[in-house]
Amino acid sequence: MNLNKNKKITLISRPLFIFIVLATLWSTWLLQFPHPLELFGDYLHYLFLGITGAIFANSTGAGGGVIFIPVFNSLNFTNEQSISTSFVIQCFGMTAGALTWWLHFTHQKQAQQGRLLVKLIFICIPLSVAGIWTTHIFEIQAPGSLEHSFSLFSIALGLGIIYSCFALKNSDANHTLSRYEVLQLGFITYLGGIITAWLSVGVGEIIVIYLLLKKVTPSLAIAVGVIVTAFTVWSVSPIYLSEQSDAYFKVILFAGPGAIMGGILAKKLALYLPVKGLKIFFAGWIILSGVTMLVVT
Template sequence: MFSYIPTFKRKNTFSGEYYRSLTILFLLSSAWIVWLFQFAQPIALIKEYGKFVFLGVTGAIFANSTGAGGGVIFIPVFSSLDFTETQSVSTSFMIQCFGMTAGAISWSGYYRRHHHHDKTWSGFIPSILLAATCSVLGLWSSQLWQLSSPSSLHTSFSLFSIVLGIAIIISSQRRPLQSHRLNALDYCWLAIIGYLGGIITAWLSVGVSELLVIYLMLRGVCAKMAVAIGVVVSAITVWSASPIHVFSSSSHALFELVLFAGPGAIIGGLLARKLALFLPVKTLKLFFSSWIILTGSVMLAN
């Protein structure tokens, strides 16, 4: 008799979550269809750009399972398509608004369900608030003061990818420190990294999340928490640039491509957390770092 009540409650909870998910899916699908028909010749558009759904899925899976921004995948592809630098950065920002947001929601839900009272995750929210605030300040400092990248997007991104890949490999091979809680000095570094990372992100559409994840892993923070922090901070950072790259009438983003890559990024962002929890983090890091080193080297050679 008494065992039936919890079972009934679980069924109601499951039903509620199912219908809520179904409602969200319906609303998103309806919004996408409305957006599609804002363009002329929607059928031709699907034939020409439909394949970019897979780009969005791939980029978001890499980004949200490792903490690295999706631009690490998007920028090399856009470069091979002969996009201008402004087109590449704007389009990458806009796609990440979809994928990183989905990943941030997924990782935040994971924290709330499994680690809300976990002492090893006690720095999750403070780290996000501090690093995201400084990252947004860094991004807008770059915009308002017109700080330009020291070299072209092609060269800067290539060098950044190679250095980032090497740093990820080093951090993956190091034995984790037994440091579960961040101290005052760590938060100072997170503020500095957040600000500088925001400036780099303004130039390349990637930067802040990668630097944060590497630092946190070197400090011995739980790898999953480090990835989650990087994803959420990245989502906040890319959305802070939405007045420039998304809602501005002068945006250089290729909206036809985003129409398909964006929904793909949502799918990838939701799948990424499950992949990160299923596979060893070290395996993901090594695979990802090898990929971006190869990509950066190829771009630098061309």
Template sequence: MSPLNTLVPSNTQSAPRLTRHYRNLSLILLLCGAWLFWASHFHSPFDLIQEYGRFIFLGITGAIFANSTGAGGGVIFIPVFSSLNFSESQSVATSFMIQCFGMTAGAISWSLYYKKRHLEDAAWSGFVKAALLAAFFSVLGFWSSQLLQLNSPSSLHTSFSIFSIVLGIAIVISSKSSTPITRAIMPVDFLWLALIGYFGGIITAWLSVGVGELVVIYLMLRGLCTKMAIATGVIVSAITVWSASPIHIFSTNSHALFELVLFAGPGAVIGGLLARKLALYLPVKVLKLFFSIWIILTGSVMLAS
């Protein structure tokens, strides 16, 4: 074979990589430009960085947790906002807005992973239908809560504390479950996902978290693929938080702290992109047990305070 011919496959393979490199670089520059344009609307940028810059790490942490375990980032955000004496409306609205960044990045990352690795995988059969069905009913539940004015039975502080403790215990149980992994979602699962989605959407309207966690826990207890369960929960959460954008983002009456989101939002994008790699690298049980203990402790401290 001619030495010249051996170069052809190499050049052919490098072309898509180069195209992908420039595409990613263009996307990064576009996002940085959008951030600078948004930041230019605030006064005293240096004071803004000094006061809120540290929240980029909050966004990264919350998004990594949310997108690697399926539990919403609000589990991280709400306790922090509570410690900063934010009002209930500020805590929920700001949490929703940050999750619009992080959960979207995580949903895109998990969707690309599914398309690349598990499109023909029987263990992921029904993934798209399950995610869209649960998301539809979650959005329906969220807006039912808003339009019918279904208020939380107690304060955000108490409700979130109790939910965190119950969630942490449920994650421990789901992690230790010995249910054999099934090969596909059964028809009865779609019915349960619709119910979980609806009532999870109502809980999410109150706490900014809920539906993604419930979906993941249900699928894991049913013995379905853990990574598929996490991906489903992330996508359902992403669609749900965006359905709240007319209230918490685009409304002139929004209580979200946009200065904080200016930094926590990009951090959440970074965390959302890193989370899938972390979830695939580390044993899922280790991740879930670690965070479940943290959630239980956080909920207990908030409940006692």
């Protein structure tokens, strides 16, 4: 009885301790800004933006930038501010989501899929990071403006998600990829890293859609996309967290913690809600956002 009681106390106290530490760090950060109470009232609503973006990102594998970029565009952020702010918020949300999915698949009951998860992320992470840094090192510019490129990518992404949903109909997911399919995955992951540098979204979406089309278990495909995206955005964090960054840190102060909350909640949604319905809903949202940005600009 005492052992069970001690286990329950530990299970309760550990999250509480983590929450207190994070809350203390956040409060310290808030106090670094002038007029913190006024700032709290003016920017608190961005907490819900972070939650929404991270839930979408970590339950579908698509980057939170799909939500953040249209919102920042509507607020008249510059392209540099939009990209930088989106990247930093994703460092919060995708990390929380990545840890949540990792713990899920490294659990003893998920041992088989856990091994495949490790294999796939070890293939994809270096190539995605190489792609994003290729763009930065060689200063490769996007083929169009942020608004135009993002709109076209969003529409294509939404259609791809819908197609992948119906491609799964009446087919059983498997857990293996051929050598040729692994090479294909590596190539598109590298391209996804390049696209991510331009739009703050790309690699996670491409990976998930490809794996779904290859009949990999949906939850595993999402986990790979989320974890690879987390490593990718963190790989360029020195750029977007520097003093020269264009990131809007007052927004990040609230959207970042919201993204952590969303990243933790997302796995439960992805596992307990109908996968196809969830993806079609978000695909519709992405297409609508892309079309709206295309028309407005």
